[in-house]
Amino acid sequence: MxxxxxxxxxxxxxxTLAQTFKAIPFGADxxxxxxxxxxxxxxxxxxxxxxxxxxxxxxxxxxxxRGFDTLGEVTVLFLAAxxxxxxxxxxxxxxxxxxxxxxxxxSSLVRTGAKILFPLMLLLGIYVFVHGHLTPGGGFQGGxxxxxxxxxxxxxxxxxxxxxxxxxxxxxxxGLAFVAVGLYGLFAYGSFLQNTHSVGTLxxxxxxxxxxxxxxxxxxxxxxxxxNILDILLKIKKS
Amino acid sequence: xxxxxxxxxxxxxLAAFAIPLLTKLYKDAARVVPGIVLFxxxxxxxxxxxxxxxxxxxxxxxxxxxPPWGINLVLTPFTAFLATMISVLGFIIWLYGFRxxxxxxxxxxxxxxxxxxMMVAGSIGVIITGDLFNMFVFxxxxxxxxxxLTAFYRERNxxxxxxxxxxxxxLASTFLLLAILIIYTQTGTLxxxxxxxxxAFVPHTMKVTALIFFLIALGIEAEMxxxxxxxxxxxxxxxSPTSATFAAVVSIAGVYALVRVLFTLFxxxxxxxxxxxxxxxxxxxxxxxxxxxxxxxxMLAYSSIGQVGLVLIAFGIGSKLAVFxxxxxxxxxxxxxxxLFMTGSYFIYNADDKRLIGLNGMHKQLPYVSAxxxLAAFAIxxxxxxxxxxxxxxxLISASDQKMMYLIIGILLVTIIELVYYxxxxxxxxxxxxxxxxxxHRPSVNALVAMSLLALFIIxxxxxxxxxxxxLNDAASALLxxxxxxxxxxxxx
Numbered sequence: 090m091x092x093x094x095x096x097x098x099x100x101x102x103x104x105t106l107a108q109t110f111k112a113i114p115f116g117a118d119x120x121x122x123x124x125x126x127x128x129x130x131x132x133x134x135x136x137x138x139x140x141x142x143x144x145x146x147x148x149x150x151x152x153x154x155r156g157f158d159t160l161g162e163v164t165v166l167f168l169a170a171x172x173x174x175x176x177x178x179x180x181x182x183x184x185x186x187x188x189x190x191x192x193x194x195x196s197s198l199v200r201t202g203a204k205i206l207f208p209l210m211l212l213l214g215i216y217v218f219v220h221g222h223l224t225p226g227g228g229f230q231g232g233x234x235x236x237x238x239x240x241x242x243x244x245x246x247x248x249x250x251x252x253x254x255x256x257x258x259x260x261x262x263x264g265l266a267f268v269a270v271g272l273y274g275l276f277a278y279g280s281f282l283q284n285t286h287s288v289g290t291l292x293x294x295x296x297x298x299x300x301x302x303x304x305x306x307x308x309x310x311x312x313x314x315x316x317n318i319l320d321i322l323l324k325i326k327k328s
Numbered sequence: 329x330x331x332x333x334x335x336x337x338x339x340x341x342l343a344a345f346a347i348p349l350l351t352k353l354y355k356d357a358a359r360v361v362p363g364i365v366l367f368x369x370x371x372x373x374x375x376x377x378x379x380x381x382x383x384x385x386x387x388x389x390x391x392x393x394x395p396p397w398g399i400n401l402v403l404t405p406f407t408a409f410l411a412t413m414i415s416v417l418g419f420i421i422w423l424y425g426f427r428x429x430x431x432x433x434x435x436x437x438x439x440x441x442x443x444x445x446m447m448v449a450g451s452i453g454v455i456i457t458g459d460l461f462n463m464f465v466f467x468x469x470x471x472x473x474x475x476x477l478t479a480f481y482r483e484r485n486x487x488x489x490x491x492x493x494x495x496x497x498x499l500a501s502t503f504l505l506l507a508i509l510i511i512y513t514q515t516g517t518l519x520x521x522x523x524x525x526x527x528a529f530v531p532h533t534m535k536v537t538a539l540i541f542f543l544i545a546l547g548i549e550a551e552m553x554x555x556x557x558x559x560x561x562x563x564x565x566x567x568s569p570t571s572a573t574f575a576a577v578v579s580i581a582g583v584y585a586l587v588r589v590l591f592t593l594f595x596x597x598x599x600x601x602x603x604x605x606x607x608x609x610x611x612x613x614x615x616x617x618x619x620x621x622x623x624x625x626x627m628l629a630y631s632s633i634g635q636v637g638l639v640l641i642a643f644g645i646g647s648k649l650a651v652f653x654x655x656x657x658x659x660x661x662x663x664x665x666x667x668l669f670m671t672g673s674y675f676i677y678n679a680d681d682k683r684l685i686g687l688n689g690m691h692k693q694l695p696y697v698s699a700x701x702x703l704a705a706f707a708i709x710x711x712x713x714x715x716x717x718x719x720x721x722x723x724l725i726s727a728s729d730q731k732m733m734y735l736i737i738g739i740l741l742v743t744i745i746e747l748v749y750y751x752x753x754x755x756x757x758x759x760x761x762x763x764x765x766x767x768x769h770r771p772s773v774n775a776l777v778a779m780s781l782l783a784l785f786i787i788x789x790x791x792x793x794x795x796x797x798x799x800l801n802d803a804a805s806a807l808l809x810x811x812x813x814x815x816x817x818x819x820x821x
Contacts, residue, residue, distance in 0.1 A: 105540075106506075106537075108537075109510060109534060112531070112533070113510075113513045121516070128516030129396065129516060129517050130516065132397050133397075136397075153393075154393055154397065154398055155398070155462075156390070157390045158461060158465050161453070161462070161465035161468070161469060162468075164344070164446070165465070165468050165469055167344070167345070168442075169476075172439070172443060172472060172475065172477075173476070175435070175440060175443065175476055175480060176476055176479050176480070257348050257349070261345050262349075264341075265342065265346060268338060268342050272338065274391070274392070275334065278392060280388075280389050280390060281334045281388075281390050282391040282392075283391055284391070284392065
């Protein structure tokens, strides 16, 4: 009986959603007037290349127009890592038993491949977040790629350890640097996270003012945080 | 240095990112730094509230893009008042929990303090932001911290409560995101003032669908029936300072978000009656369930839900006096319920039996804490001369102004139920005969100071309510004057 009620409720919800979203003309051009924008999307498309000199307008939105949201999202990730650590990882309390992370040894094919791929993945991650304002991708994506590289090493090698001290320092300093850039805007131009006025020229590597700088900090922070989360999750002891 | 609303968020963020480094230099940094930050928030709250009451609304532009293009933070008398309230209570709860788990080694204290501080900061963010999506981000911050703090204790059933909370909270986030998406496709903006301005042009079906999604999502955050199943478990399993924070900070932010969306964004008729009905059902069900509870913290949790129900009723009545009463009740609920959780946790800490029976004869062992608990219990039921009396009084007057006689009878009947279970608890503390050994855990000095401050507030406001009514009055007018809100934010082009 309960199952049928749930099914009916979900069906009603689905119908309502379908009806609502059917009325939204997806894919149609609804940006409105691009010269004198009254919708934020049109305004962002106009201002990203003109005022910010940023080729990737999504980056301009994420890091500048709505940079405060991004700071919030970085914080969400940071708090998720902290929360996981508080729930799962209490090494000091328990006996210092060696935690088995990998049960079966990897084949030599995997081990050799991982060794070659690892530096390349790090390089790709760094490339993605350094070029976040020019090409698709950015801090979050680059950070995720870096963390994937570490994951590969963590599950391939039994004794691969991330340098915990360096990770903590990098993570904290990157977060502090992001806030510090925001405060620079507050003190220099009177608005938190405000971009500098010298933004360079469109499509240059050094353009967009503070946008690439912030994305590099985000990349480092996301990369170290995700690696920490993976490290914690892989070290859960079976009880 | 010029003080602006963004400091509310930046100071805790700097501290949260720096604490992992600072603990390497100074062992106790994790416990001390949040206190400094929260105290700084208290100071800027009072400075900014003064500024708002003198010069009017503050709208701070972020990243240099004026609204509606960028994100803005808004301090109206209403939001400034709530932000001040949350800052003060956040600091007092920090003071209460200063020695919490200090004997545990390792990162436990560090994680706990960071999460606790960010829960308060995130709630302030929900309240001061003027941007719908930014509100979503802050609700996420509050959610993530709340889930992990609920699951903090391994030895209790914290994991189950935390997981339940996580599932329901994620559902709320999904619905909230869908609602924001619908609003954005229709209005092309995320700024709340501009959405309010353009809401008249949104097709009716879209508006209703978005409204229902908002009600589901924010109803979960505001503990509205029947979406509050997570709350009793979370309150019960979380560490006591966290339970106090849930009642005093997180539920206030949830109610604020609901009220802001309903009062400012939407212009749909009938919402007010819906709030009255749902608020009443919430209150009735919660208070009746509270009677049946055998565990003190669970009882307090249901009582919290009941109070939120009454707040929703008062907002639903919608007259200026009712909104005034509702904000007054939010203040009282936050102060009194945190005092109840603080004192109650010392009883639970010392009792052999963790159920209500464990309260028997506690007054001999913990005389001061017992007195404070009883004071808070009387205050929350609404006895004069405590502050709880005034909020209930104003809500009842506003209901009688609107000729809602059945509502008045209902509220008074529920108050009797409330009275029964609080008197039962107080009766056990004072009159039940029980041989007990000496208590093991006496309250520490910092906890005593924190609890005394709250008790002092309850008595002072009870005897002399005029110290807050001026601010409450401004807050109520600010919430109801939607045109002024829109004009102040968008007019500053």
